[in-house]
Amino acid sequence: MGMGAPVQSLELGGSDGGAFEEYLDDCRQRVLDEIRAILPDTRRPGGRLYELMLDYPLRGGKALRPALAIATCRALGGHLEAVLRTAAVLELYHNAFLIHDDVEDGSELRRSEQTLHRLHGVPIAVNVGDGMLAASMAPLLENIELVGLGRALRILQVVARMARESAEGQMIELDWVRSADWTPIDRAYLRMIYKKTAWYTFLAPVCAGAIAAGAGAATERTLVRFATPLGIAFQIQDDVLNLSAGPERYGKELLGDLWEGKHTLILIEAVRSASDAERTRAREALAKPRAAKTAEDVAFLSGLIERARAVDYALAVARRHSERAARSFARLARELAPSPHRDFLAGLVAYVVERDR
């Protein structure tokens, strides 16, 4: 089933091989159409803003977040129409975060192309991100017509918390980078990625999907117990991919986290396992601004990681979290009728720890 029949697969499903990727692709097409529908006209004054908003989404990201919202809603018996607009808003938020993250991290590549601020300058990139956050508000208010007042307001509350958690998580990470603080322990790292990644990538989509479907509080709680460990496993896997994936698959700069001095479980474990002298040298290398770091610095850090088997350590933590997610899903699945949407949710656990991009 190709791009030409997105409606069909979402409505009727199909659980043949490769169904997981097809489900993602189909959701992506629907969500891109919905984003185009909810954004103001590009021909109005200042409308170039809306052209630039479409750049990252059209580069072919996975659209994981909207697919998760759609699958949750549909698996719980909700209609596509009840969740599609919210799913599109989640994808807009995600891409706004990416644009600002790329500015904040000084990143050069996003989805294998130049980052927005490299193409158009930091000023325009910051403003396009702001514009995306602004453009998300009206569709969430218009949700009232689609899902009724109570559900629309609860979805707004979820989005408000999502935005807050993301900014707090980002603040923790930026503070660590800026102060070159390498004392964080695993628990602090896990809390940081819970806020920075898990909330907007997994918790907000499942909560919004459940609300759109009219699910009860107990179901929502089970979904949160599914989404939280999955989000943590997802970010750890992302850290691993940054060190080992081929850039043509990953779409970002390989070893970018080392160049940026980002705090990952891998680096925390490597620094922790090093000798005192090595630890001092590692901290000095990590404290350097990106432009001052040398290939030798990065090679030294890579060596520490290898010797400490820090990637294996991080993967074991990811695995523990994904297993917890699988157990939560097993409890949840008993409440769900068989459907391609339930299959997609079930497939997520394996996807998160096995994905190569």
Added chain:
Amino acid sequence: MGMGAPVQSLELGGSDGGAFEEYLDDCRQRVLDEIRAILPDTRRPGGRLYELMLDYPLRGGKALRPALAIATCRALGGHLEAVLRTAAVLELYHNAFLIHDDVEDGSELRRSEQTLHRLHGVPIAVNVGDGMLAASMAPLLENIELVGLGRALRILQVVARMARESAEGQMIELDWVRSADWTPIDRAYLRMIYKKTAWYTFLAPVCAGAIAAGAGAATERTLVRFATPLGIAFQIQDDVLNLSAGPERYGKELLGDLWEGKHTLILIEAVRSASDAERTRAREALAKPRAAKTAEDVAFLSGLIERARAVDYALAVARRHSERAARSFARLARELAPSPHRDFLAGLVAYVVERDR
């Protein structure tokens, strides 16, 4: 009456001399207290975000926008409680825009101190601005308890439009700067500042204040006819102050607009009045990135402005708009009982064109 009795003046009023500045000061104190009350606890993980959010507001801005919302609501017979939270959110938005604007413009000073990105780096500054937009959502939802569902939703719609108009206006301006396009005519400039400045500084506060007070659509329309020309006069006056105010009053870099190559009515008129050769030289100077501009370039532009009497030209346009605002206010004032809030609104017209900071 000093800082010690802010409640009294807002509740009971007082129309002695200096009442306009006192009204602003009193609103400012109430709004700062409200901002502290609605922001999450600074002691939570990532809570440094909320400390940094308070930096700009505490630097002693005018808090014009919340005062305008409060005065509009109170002049129309509404209660302070109905508008205070919304007023605090408008001030948060304003300061978030300032933080991102300072990043986008590469500005060095804000309210006579270093800009946030100079103090903490661009990454943290971008994220603090994002966090402020995020932190504004929950209080606007909680507004339902204060003003009821219908009014709370209409205020949310006003804030959504405000955020969108601001981003569109900013996009128009950044595109002009980036492309070094000096063809804009007065009408395009006026439309740009309507979006970039007038909407969030004047239209959103009066609309939100009117909604909080439960005013009818006709009153809101008159308020818009008052706020729109006033917002335009305000931005033109700001452009004039950038060229002529003492920096200790203005709190920003003097001649910053020339260094940044910003499009103001003054420069548009100066470039338009220049000879062909001068126009070519002016465009070359304006197209240079800030760091490449020389003091000679800026002196050349200043000379063109002086010879064209472009400041007088801009002031005449501002005056026409403020007179239009005064006529709209006269119509509005007939509906309003005498009160310090009505006096504040009446005083705004003179303030906008006479202010020196």
